[in-house]
Structures are given as structure tokens and as C-alpha cells.
Amino acid sequence: METQSKMIEITKTKNxxxxxxxxxNLSFGKVCSDHMMICDYKDGKWGTPQVLPxxxxxxxPSSKVFHYGQAVFEGMKxxxxxxxxxxxxxxxxxFNRINISAKxxxxxxxxxxYFFEALETILKLDKDWIKPGKGNSLYIRPFVIGTENGVSAxxxxxxxxxxxxxPAKAYYSSPVKVTIAQQYSRSADGGVGFAKAAGNYAAQFxxxxxxxxxxxxxxxWTDANTHEYLEECGTMNVFFRVGDKLLTAPTNDRILDGIxxxxxxxxxxxxxxxxxVRRVAVKEIVEAAKNGELKEVFxxxxxxxxxxxxxxxxxxxYYELPKVENSYGSKFKTKLQDIxxxxxxxxxxxxxxxxxx
Amino acid sequence: METQSKMIEITKTKNxxxxxxxxxNLSFGKVCSDHMMICDYKDGKWGTPQVLPxxxxxxxPSSKVFHYGQAVFEGMKxxxxxxxxxxxxxxxxxFNRINISAKxxxxxxxxxxYFFEALETILKLDKDWIKPGKGNSLYIRPFVIGTENGVSAxxxxxxxxxxxxxPAKAYYSSPVKVTIAQQYSRSADGGVGFAKAAGNYAAQFxxxxxxxxxxxxxxxWTDANTHEYLEECGTMNVFFRVGDKLLTAPTNDRILDGIxxxxxxxxxxxxxxxxxVRRVAVKEIVEAAKNGELKEVFxxxxxxxxxxxxxxxxxxxYYELPKVENSYGSKFKTKLQDIxxxxxxxxxxxxxxxxxx
Numbered sequence: 001m002e003t004q005s006k007m008i009e010i011t012k013t014k015n016x017x018x019x020x021x022x023x024x025n026l027s028f029g030k031v032c033s034d035h036m037m038i039c040d041y042k043d044g045k046w047g048t049p050q051v052l053p054x055x056x057x058x059x060x061p062s063s064k065v066f067h068y069g070q071a072v073f074e075g076m077k078x079x080x081x082x083x084x085x086x087x088x089x090x091x092x093x094x095f096n097r098i099n100i101s102a103k104x105x106x107x108x109x110x111x112x113x114y115f116f117e118a119l120e121t122i123l124k125l126d127k128d129w130i131k132p133g134k135g136n137s138l139y140i141r142p143f144v145i146g147t148e149n150g151v152s153a154x155x156x157x158x159x160x161x162x163x164x165x166x167p168a169k170a171y172y173s174s175p176v177k178v179t180i181a182q183q184y185s186r187s188a189d190g191g192v193g194f195a196k197a198a199g200n201y202a203a204q205f206x207x208x209x210x211x212x213x214x215x216x217x218x219x220x221w222t223d224a225n226t227h228e229y230l231e232e233c234g235t236m237n238v239f240f241r242v243g244d245k246l247l248t249a250p251t252n253d254r255i256l257d258g259i260x261x262x263x264x265x266x267x268x269x270x271x272x273x274x275x276x277v278r279r280v281a282v283k284e285i286v287e288a289a290k291n292g293e294l295k296e297v298f299x300x301x302x303x304x305x306x307x308x309x310x311x312x313x314x315x316x317x318y319y320e321l322p323k324v325e326n327s328y329g330s331k332f333k334t335k336l337q338d339i340x341x342x343x344x345x346x347x348x349x350x351x352x353x354x355x356x357x
Numbered sequence: 358m359e360t361q362s363k364m365i366e367i368t369k370t371k372n373x374x375x376x377x378x379x380x381x382n383l384s385f386g387k388v389c390s391d392h393m394m395i396c397d398y399k400d401g402k403w404g405t406p407q408v409l410p411x412x413x414x415x416x417x418p419s420s421k422v423f424h425y426g427q428a429v430f431e432g433m434k435x436x437x438x439x440x441x442x443x444x445x446x447x448x449x450x451x452f453n454r455i456n457i458s459a460k461x462x463x464x465x466x467x468x469x470x471y472f473f474e475a476l477e478t479i480l481k482l483d484k485d486w487i488k489p490g491k492g493n494s495l496y497i498r499p500f501v502i503g504t505e506n507g508v509s510a511x512x513x514x515x516x517x518x519x520x521x522x523x524p525a526k527a528y529y530s531s532p533v534k535v536t537i538a539q540q541y542s543r544s545a546d547g548g549v550g551f552a553k554a555a556g557n558y559a560a561q562f563x564x565x566x567x568x569x570x571x572x573x574x575x576x577x578w579t580d581a582n583t584h585e586y587l588e589e590c591g592t593m594n595v596f597f598r599v600g601d602k603l604l605t606a607p608t609n610d611r612i613l614d615g616i617x618x619x620x621x622x623x624x625x626x627x628x629x630x631x632x633x634v635r636r637v638a639v640k641e642i643v644e645a646a647k648n649g650e651l652k653e654v655f656x657x658x659x660x661x662x663x664x665x666x667x668x669x670x671x672x673x674x675y676y677e678l679p680k681v682e683n684s685y686g687s688k689f690k691t692k693l694q695d696i697x698x699x700x701x702x703x704x705x706x707x708x709x710x711x712x713x714x
Contacts (some may be wrong), residue, residue: 029508032419058413061521062389066502069426069555106562141508146559151498151523152660153592154544155562164418166508181547188545190538192560197557198426202503203549205427205463224545225582235510252529259601282438289626301511 007114008121015055023131026169028303033126033138033165037118040147041108041159049114051121054164062149062157064352068144071198072101075302077137077168078123078354081131081342086123088352091116093259099140104330106299107144107154112228115142117161120354127356129167134337139168139303171235172217178233178297179216179313180278181207181284185224186231186254193254204234216313218299222282223254226227230280237261238301242288243295245274260300260336261327266348267332282314289319297321298329306333364471364712365394370410380488383526385660386496390483390522394475394714397504398465398516408478411521419506422511427503428555431459432592432659434494434525435480435711437487438699443480445709446697448473450616455499458552463512464501472499475520475709484713486524491694496525496660528592528661529574535590535654536573536670537639538564542581543588543611550611562592571668575656579610579639587637591662593656593664594618598685599645600652601689602631617657617693623705624689646676654678657688663690 013034013063032054039049065071074094079087099109119140123130130138142163146156151310184207186200187193193200204219211219218234231249232238237258240247246268251257269276288294289312297309308329311320338344339351370391378388389411396406431451436444444573446544456466469495474499480487486596487495501519503513541564543557544550550557561576575591588606590596594615597604603625608614625632644670645651665686668677695701696708 027507027509029419032508036418054418056415056417060413061393061411061519062386062498062523066422066428066500066519066553067430067498067555068558069428070559071423071426073424104563105559106566122594139508141419141424143423149387149522150384151496152384152528153558153561155566160417162423164508166419171509183547185545185547188542188548190540190542190581191545194558197556197559198422198424199549199554199559201425201510202427202554202556203424204510206461209512210462224547247630248581250530328562 007049007117009048009050010121011050011052012125015057018128021167021217023167028168028171029139029166031166032168033129035122035125036165037122038342039110039118039161041161046111046114046161051118051125059147060101060149062151064146064148064150066150067151067195068153069197069199070156071143072098072105072107073141073143073198076140076268077198077302078130078140079137079340080132080247080344082120082132084132085342086127086130086354086355086356087340087342088119088354090259090263090350091119091352094142097196097257099142101197102144104192104195105197107146107159110144110161113350118293122163122165123354124356126165129165131167134171134341137168139165139166152334156231160325174298175233175308175310176217177215177310177312178218178220179211179214180220180230181222182227182315183221183349186221188224188254190253194251194256196256210231212331214313220312228282230282230285231255236301236304239264239298239300240280240285240294241296242293246328247276247278247280249280250277260305263336264306264332267335271331273328286314286319293323295322295324296327296329305336364406364474366405366407367478368407368409369482375485378524380524383524385525385528386523387524387689390486390495392482393522394479394520395636396467396471396518397474398518403418403465403468403471403518404533406475408475408482417506418695419508421503421505421507424508425460425503426554426556427464427513428500429430429455429462429464430498430500431455431497433497433638434659434697435487435497436494436699437489439489441489442699443484443487443711443713444697444699445476445711447616447620447707448476448709451499454553454614455501459501459555461549464503467501467518479520479522480711481713483522485599488520488524491698492526494525496523498523527583529664532665532667533574533656534572534667534669535575535577536568536571537577537587538579539584539672541576543578545581545611547610551608551613551689553613557597565591571670577669581628587639587642590613590656593658593661596621596655596657597637597642597651598653599650602633603685604612604633604635604637607634615658619657620693620707621657621663621689624692625685628688630685643671643676649679652679652681653684653686662693
């Protein structure tokens with residue numbers, strides 16, 4: 001196995017944990033693979049990236065990330081095809097987005113060559129953690145945290161960029177029921193909703209718990225000003241199929257520019273499906289549900305891929321979605337996964353092979 | 358020195374760092390005192406609090422706080438009077454507020470007796486870190502972080518409550534210039550702006566950096582919907598003196614219920630000053646600045662106490678504030694500090710003595 005790298009310091013694990021893992025019963029994000037990458041920013045520059053055995057790192061309690069939430073992340077997946085080749089899906093998009101998130105959180109941008117070299121180094125070392133077969137993947141979590149010690153509310157002068165990997169099966173094991181937000185909100189105009197900022201997620205937990213108590217696994221967030229327009233959902237963008245058209249909200253400073261979202265739009269348009277990227281009113285969707293025009297609602301994100309919604313709650317009323325033949329959700333999930341697992345032509349040039357041998 | 362506690366496990370440092378510290382030249386929040394408290398939540402309950410030497414703690418890279426920002430904090434100060442007695446200021450307010458913040462971030466509430474016992478234990482051990490004299494204090498930072506390992510976006514099942522302390526002088530060494538937000542925003546209706554949630558602070562760093570490039574140290578945030586009303590500023594609430602009246606925004610789900618803020622309102626009313634707690638329009642303050650009615654603007658917070666603003670920028674125009682005699686900012690800062698340092702009658706029952714001998 002070739003694990004040399006010009007720009008990265010590599011320390012291989014002496015004790016792989018791979019045989020302790022039950023790959024048929026994985027809880028999402030719970031087990032990490034053998035190796036991780038860390039790279040520290042200090043004195044105005046990023047140091048040498050290090051790939052080393054996954055394990056705890058000492059952190060001072062005064063480290064800024066604990067106090068001021070200066071942290072952004074990405075979610076990616078590595079897929080293995082039947083020939084043992086390893087593929088990423090549009091990784092450049094993740095690289096660009098983590099730096100867009102970083103900029104909004106006043107975090108210095110990470111160098112592109114480090115990002116890709118680190119990914120390839122880890123995936124070579126941990127290639128056996130990637131299992132073939134649709135639904136199996138190695139979930140990759142790049143993230144950056146402010147690590148300067150000191151409790152004053154100003155940007156950190158030091159950062160750590162980390163990449164960890166977790167073998168994964170499906171994020172949701174079954175279709176989900178959701179509720180439409182009428183009181184709580186996820187993000188403000190002029191805020192950080194478009195960034196994969198750590199604080200955006202914690203802010204959703206309490207309202208999502210309230211939804212869970214009523215039997216809904218997720219909340220579809222609406223605009224904070226009026227709660228009249230549907231935005232995104234938990235860790236996913238949302239699509240509505242009304243008649244034969246697909247509707248989804250445009251990205252803006254409140255909504256994440258999802259890579260699965262934009263891939264579905266491209267696949268749908270390529271398939272001759274009319275896609276309307278525009279504000280989607282709650283009223284319109286409730287109306288469409290009532291008159292039978294609403295055929296499907298599904299969430300789309302890297303971790304979850306495409307998740308069909310069983311139904312949604314609005315104003316204490318539950319709208320069950322019909323069972324449709326020729327589901328767009330199923331169709332585009334298949335098309336997407338066929339590309340991801342190297343089982344179909346890659347006409348959009350989305351696949352990125354990682355040479356692991 | 359009595360350091361026994363019924364409910365807390367205590368490990369004293371063998372190597373105090375106090376002699377290495379230059380107490381005349383402190384950078385806010387940079388140096389921590391000898392001891393800290395940690396208390397872990399697991400299996401649905403808080404364990405035994407431990408007071409132990411301040412130092413790094415091992416954290417797994419998959420720890421939820423790094424990814425989803427589940428973290429809230431408080432800021433308090435311990436003051437020493439000329440007799441060596443140690444005082445906290447309205448600590449029950451901080452205790453209540455950290456649990457209000459925790460609830461919104463889906464973090465379990467911390468027991469009151471642990472909070473106070475831990476504070477008293479640390480302050481006894483580290484009493485020499487509290488220097489007498491107005492302006493000197495020991496800044497106390499209680500905080501809670503989600504510590505479960507696992508990168509899935511759901512509330513942590515494990516938490517660590519930590520208290521660290523930093524000897525402090527003034528947060529701002531001189532008056533500040535501020536700019537009024539017209540594009541970026543701090544929080545949404547239905548969001549977490551009222552909580553001392555870590556993510557609220559990181560979200561301010563980038564727009565604050567843009568302000569700094571223009572010569573303004575802080576941003577006065579406005580409502581995200583219209584940018585027409587003045588809300589809070591960095592780590593402070595804001596007061597406007599128009600004529601002889603004092604104006605400040607009401608607390609709501611976007612604005613922190615500041616303890617210094619409510620103390621100033623009480624002191625002002627007690628002093629016969631008319632205080633209007635109501636929405637304060639940008640237009641009104643700009644108008645008052647133009648016609649000479651705007652006498653003072655100041656920020657109020659635990660770390661900063663009361664900080665006079667030199668002037669503010671709005672729409673690329675700078676409004677310098679006049680130099681006033683009988684400044685409300687100075688007067689209420691003196692009254693506040695006189696209570697905090699046990700130099701004046703405590704008619705509101707705000708002081709809380711910590712027995713350190």
C-alpha cells in the first residue's frame with residue numbers, strides 16, 4: 001500500500017479497530033475509522049497536515065470553540081464499487097462550501113491541495129472501512145474549530161482542521177413524518193443559515209424535540225419573518241412534487257446550498273421533469289395536499305441521500321401523502337446512487353476516483 | 358483553609374501558577390486561575406462535581422460540541438473588598454439564565470446546589486486570584502458542552518458542565534465606536550438570540566471584522582426583519598440617553614436578558630431617571646443625534662460593566678456623541694461598582710458573600 005505523501009506527515013495505526021465493528025449494524029456517525037487528519041493554523045498560516053490514528057486530543061477548557069461556537073463542517077461520502085474502486089461525489093463542492101462557511105464564521109480558508117491530499121491519504125489507509133453495496137459508504141466529516149485559549153468574544157487566532165470518517169448505512173431507516181414550523185425558526189436574514197455552522201444545528205434540537213413528542217421526526221423550517229414560506233428541514237433541503245412538477249426553495253442566506261439538492265435538480269431536468277426553484281408557500285402546499293395535487297415530499301442531503309416523507313403536520317392537522325407509482329424520490333435516489341456507486345454513466349462528471357491501490 | 362465539601366470531590370493543585378501572573382497587565386480571559394470544576398452528565402443524570410487543577414481535557418474529535426454547537430455559557434465576576442471579603446453579584450440570575458439557555462439548546466438543567474457549592478469551593482481555593490480595587494475581579498465562566506461522541510445531528514446524551522475563572526481588569530480599555538447593522542443580523546424571531554448560546558457569538562465575528570476595518574469596534578444589531586430597531590451590541594445590551602430619559606430595548610427571544618441591563622434600569626429608576634423600555638428606532642436615535650437630544654449611548658454587560666460609546670456610524674455617516682457632564686453611564690457605573698465592591702448600601706439585596714476564610 002502506497003501511503004507516502006509529499007505534503008502530509010503520516011503515522012499509521014498499529015492496532016486497527018476494523019475487526020471490532022459490526023458493519024451490518026451501524027449507528028450513524030458512532031464509530032470512527034482508524035485514521036484522521038489534523039492540521040493546525042497558528043501565526044497566520046496552516047501547518048503541515050498530519051494523518052494519524054483516530055483518538056482523543058487534549059483541549060483546554062478555555063478553548064474558544066466551547067464558548068463562542070466558531071466551528072463549521074462538511075459531510076461527504078466515499079463509495080466503493082463492485083471492483084473495489086473508491087469514489088467521492090462532487091468533492092470540490094464540499095471543499096468550496098467549507099471555505100464559504102469558514103469565511104462567514106471568520107475562520108481562515110483551508111488550502112485545496114491539503115484537503116484533497118488528506119482525503120486521499122485517509123481513504124487509502126482506511127479503504128477496508130468502505131464496504132461495497134448500495135447504501136454502504138464511508139461518511140467523511142471535515143470540520144474546523146477555533147482552538148485559541150481565552151474567553152473573550154473575538155475570533156480565534158488558532159484553528160484546527162480535522163477530517164474523521166465513519167462507516168455508514170442509511171441515516172434514516174424508514175420514511176419520516178415532519179411538522180411545519182410556525183413559532184420557532186432556524187435562521188435570520190443576514191445570519192449564518194447558509195453556512196454549515198455548528199450553532200445552526202444545536203438551535204434546532206429543542207424545537208425538534210417538541211416535534212418528536214408529537215410524533216414527528218423533523219421540522220420543515222419556514223422563514224423567520226412570516227412563517228409563510230417553506231425552507232429546509234433538519235439536515236436536508238426539501239422537495240415538493242405537485243402534479244408532475246418538482247418545487248424547491250431557492251438558496252439564500254438562510255438556506256444551505258445542498259449538493260444533493262442541486263444534483264437532484266440537474267437529474268430531474270435531465271429527465272424532462274419541470275423543476276421550479278422558487279419560494280414555496282405553506283398555503284400552496286397545504287392546498288395541494290387537500291386537493292390531491294401534492295404527490296410527494298422528500299428531503300435531500302448527503303447523510304440522508306433522499307428520504308421520502310410519509311406526511312406532514314401543519315396547524316395541528318396531519319396531511320398524509322399518497323403512495324405514488326413512479327415516485328420521483330425513488331427514481332432520483334436510484335439515479336443518484338447509480339452514479340455514486342459507478343453503476344451508471346457519469347454524464348455530469350460528478351464522480352471523483354480516489355486511487356486506493 | 359476549609360476546602361471540604363459534602364457534595365464535591367476536591368483535588369488541590371500542587372503547583373499554583375499565581376506567581377507567574379502579571380496582575381497589572383491582564384489580557385481579558387487569557388489566564389485561568391488554579392482550579393476549575395467539571396461535572397459530567399451521563400445516563401440521564403449529573404455525576405459528582407469535581408474541583409481540580411485547571412488543565413487540558415481529552416476530547417474525541419467526534420464529540421458533538423465540535424459539530425453541532427451544543428454549548429451555552431454564563432459570565433459572572435467575583436469582587437474583593439478592602440477587608441478581603443469576596444462578593445458575587447446577583448449569582449442566582451446567572452444560575453437561572455444558564456438553565457434557560459440550556460433548555461433552548463436541549464441541554465439538561467444543572468442542579469442549583471452543585472452550581473453554588475462549586476463556585477464557593479473554587480473561590481475559596483483561588484481567593485488570592487481575586488485582587489481588591491475597583492476594576493479588578495475574577496471573571497467566572499460557567500459553561501456546558503455536549504460531549505457524546507458521534508456525528509449525527511441530534512442532541513448529545515452526555516454533557517460536561519465546567520467552571521473556569523480568569524483574573525480580569527477592564528474588558529474595553531477605552532470608549533468604543535460602533536456601527537449600526539443594516540445588512541447582517543444576529544438572531545431571528547423564534548431563534549436562540551436570548552440564550553447565551555456559543556453559536557450566537559461566532560455568527561457576529563465576520564460582520565464585526567468588517568466593522569473593525571472601518572474603524573468601529575462593535576456592531577449594534579438591529580431586528581433581522583427590518584433593520585429599523587436597535588437591539589444589542591456584541592456582548593452587551595445598549596442604552597440611549599435622549600434628553601434626560603434613558604431608552605433601552607425590551608428583552609424578547611432575540612435579545613439577552615442582561616443582568617447588568619436590569620441592574621442599570623433599577624438603579625436609574627431609583628435615582629429618579631425616567632427609563633423607557635421599548636423598541637428604539639434607528640431613525641429616532643439618528644434624529645436625536647442630529648438635533649442634539651442624544652446625550653449618551655453606552656453598552657452594559659458583565660464582562661464590560663458599562664462602556665461609553667464615543668459615537669456611531671449609520672448609513673456611512675458618523676455621529677459623534679457630545680461630552681456630557683453628569684454622565685448617566687459614569688454615574689450608574691460608579692453606583693454599580695460601589696455595590697459590587699461592598700462600598701455602598703445594598704438596598705436591592707444584590708450582593709452575595711462567599712465565605713473564603
